[in-house]
Amino acid sequence: MELVKPGLGLIFWMTITFSIVLFILSKFAWKPILNSIREREDSINNALNSAEEARKQMSALKADNEKLLNQARAERDLMLKEANDMKENIIAQAKKSADEEGRKIIAKANESIESAKINAMNELKAQVAVLSVDLAEKVLRKKMEDRAQQESFVNENLKSITLK
Amino acid sequence: MQPNNKKIFRYLIPVFLILCYIAYSSVAVFGQHESHEATADSLTTTTHSEEAHGAEAHDANAHGAEVHEEGKVDAGKLIMEHIADAHDWHIATVGHSHISIPLPVIISDDHGLKIFSSSRFEHGHATYEGYKLEEGKIVAVNADGSINEHASFLDLSITKNVASMLISVIFLCWIMLSVAGHYTRNKGKAPKGMANLIETLIIFIRDEVAKPSIGPKYAKFLPYLLTIFFFIFINNLFGLIPFFPGGANVTGNIAVTLVLAIFTFVITSFNGNKSYWGHIFMPPGVPKALWILLIPIEIIGMLNKPIVLMIRLFANITAGHIIILGFFSLIFIFGAMNQTLGLGVSVLSVAFTTFMNFLELLVAFLQAYVFTLLSALYFGSAVEEHHHEEHH
Numbered sequence: 001m002e003l004v005k006p007g008l009g010l011i012f013w014m015t016i017t018f019s020i021v022l023f024i025l026s027k028f029a030w031k032p033i034l035n036s037i038r039e040r041e042d043s044i045n046n047a048l049n050s051a052e053e054a055r056k057q058m059s060a061l062k063a064d065n066e067k068l069l070n071q072a073r074a075e076r077d078l079m080l081k082e083a084n085d086m087k088e089n090i091i092a093q094a095k096k097s098a099d100e101e102g103r104k105i106i107a108k109a110n111e112s113i114e115s116a117k118i119n120a121m122n123e124l125k126a127q128v129a130v131l132s133v134d135l136a137e138k139v140l141r142k143k144m145e146d147r148a149q150q151e152s153f154v155n156e157n158l159k160s161i162t163l164k
Numbered sequence: 165m166q167p168n169n170k171k172i173f174r175y176l177i178p179v180f181l182i183l184c185y186i187a188y189s190s191v192a193v194f195g196q197h198e199s200h201e202a203t204a205d206s207l208t209t210t211t212h213s214e215e216a217h218g219a220e221a222h223d224a225n226a227h228g229a230e231v232h233e234e235g236k237v238d239a240g241k242l243i244m245e246h247i248a249d250a251h252d253w254h255i256a257t258v259g260h261s262h263i264s265i266p267l268p269v270i271i272s273d274d275h276g277l278k279i280f281s282s283s284r285f286e287h288g289h290a291t292y293e294g295y296k297l298e299e300g301k302i303v304a305v306n307a308d309g310s311i312n313e314h315a316s317f318l319d320l321s322i323t324k325n326v327a328s329m330l331i332s333v334i335f336l337c338w339i340m341l342s343v344a345g346h347y348t349r350n351k352g353k354a355p356k357g358m359a360n361l362i363e364t365l366i367i368f369i370r371d372e373v374a375k376p377s378i379g380p381k382y383a384k385f386l387p388y389l390l391t392i393f394f395f396i397f398i399n400n401l402f403g404l405i406p407f408f409p410g411g412a413n414v415t416g417n418i419a420v421t422l423v424l425a426i427f428t429f430v431i432t433s434f435n436g437n438k439s440y441w442g443h444i445f446m447p448p449g450v451p452k453a454l455w456i457l458l459i460p461i462e463i464i465g466m467l468n469k470p471i472v473l474m475i476r477l478f479a480n481i482t483a484g485h486i487i488i489l490g491f492f493s494l495i496f497i498f499g500a501m502n503q504t505l506g507l508g509v510s511v512l513s514v515a516f517t518t519f520m521n522f523l524e525l526l527v528a529f530l531q532a533y534v535f536t537l538l539s540a541l542y543f544g545s546a547v548e549e550h551h552h553e554e555h556h
Contacts (some may be wrong), residue, residue, distance in 0.1 A: 006419035007249060009319045013326040014423040021333050021395065026387035029340035033366060036347040043352055
């Protein structure tokens with residue numbers, strides 16, 4: 001069979017040609033092609049990784065922001081509450097002091113009214129005393145106009161006085 | 165516009181050179197044919213139209229359909245001539261003259277190197293420097309013209325297969341180097357055009373063939389795997405082109421597949437690690453008495469791998485060519501019986517051949533892939549580490 005008998009010349013040329021092709025392609029074609037394919041794949045992988053990283057950082061940042069916002073909100077609420085408390089305190093205190101003041105004023109007024117009353121009473125008493133003395137004088141005078149009566153009175157009084 | 169002009173020149177120069185060569189050789193051949201026909205007419209009766217004058221005798225050396233005196237077409241001879249290697253590149257037959265490119269003959273014998281054009285043989289009619297063509301093969305002849313069976317010489321001619329291989333290899337290198345250039349010019353960018361196509365195949369070989377078959381050490385073998393894949397693929401495709409620069413049967417030639425298989429075998433053997441050779445010469449887990457039996461089996465198994473590679477590619481590609489040529493021969497076989505019958509059969513033949521050509525396109529890729537995959541598997545077995553064997 002001519003077909004399955006390998007020709008020597010063809011083996012010779014094939015070996016030489018194939019070796020040269022293998023060398024040329026390995027050195028000048030496959031090396032740069034495979035290198036740049038690998039580089040591109042690496043760069044794509046890197047880009048994907050860094051995108052993932054950025055997304056993670058973004059979400060972390062967002063979470064941070066959320067936390068900060070919540071904190072601020074809580075702080076604001078606290079401040080508002082404190083202010084409210086203070087306001088109420090102040091109002092209560094003001095009320096209290098006003099009450100006290102009022103009470104004091106009332107007490108003072110009462111006191112002065114009392115003292116005025118007492119004074120008036122005293123004056124009245126003195127007036128009444130003077131008037132009664134006057135009246136009594138007048139009455140006495142009228143009664144003592146008679147001599148006999150004078151003497152009887154004096155004697156009566158004298159009797160009541162007991163010497164010790 | 166400067167780079168564009170350059171690009172066109174790059175395309176044009178090889179095409180121009182090839183055209184020049186064809187033109188030159190056609191003229192040379194025509195010239196020789198005229199003189200040859202004049203002298204050889206007494207010996208040869210050439211048919212003017214092979215189909216119409218099927219009954220007429222016809223020179224057996226013609227490359228078209230061979231019609232013999234009995235009016236029968238020798239399809240087997242025709243097919244074998246197309247599949248076999250040749251010393252000239254037949255392009256077409258116009259009337260009774262053949263347009264073919266004579267290829268250089270290189271013979272190394274006791275008298276040194278002889279280099280001359282195969283046109284000197286005048287298609288087997290002439291003897292030159294003590295050699296002549298016999299059934300397409302160069303044989304040494306004695307002074308009286310009889311064939312010298314005992315002469316020892318080396319036929320290193322640039323045959324049709326060598327020339328076709330050189331063309332396809334130049335084409336392959338040109339494509340790959342321009343693709344490599346594209347990559348160095350557009351670093352980090354997405355590939356375009358041819359680079360995109362080639363990259364798909366390269367990544368296919370890398371990720372689907374090399375990585376799973378070889379494992380972590382795949383990078384070392386990748387250049388070889390890519391080279392054989394594209395070499396076989398390109399040559400398969402060139403083989404499907406019915407005329408110049410295709411038409412040769414490079415990957416369907418056993419010498420070519422033999423060399424490829426030897427390359428795979430040598431690389432496998434050189435990269436075989438301890439466990440690979442240990443498996444062959446000291447089969448683990450087997451009593452020593454059985455080694456006498458097992459070692460030869462292992463050695464046969466080792467040698468079997470490249471032989472299988474060689475035969476698979478050769479047989480697949482040759483079979484495809486034979487089927488296609490067979491369908492075409494049917495036209496001439498029936499045409500020799502009856503012209504109308506031949507025309508009728510031609511419709512069927514062309515339909516079947518079209519189908520076969522599509523199938524062959526698939527086979528061209530498939531066989532390149534299979535050869536590469538099996539080579540990768542053999543490399544994988546050579547570099548694989550077996551740790552579990554030690555525990556037996």
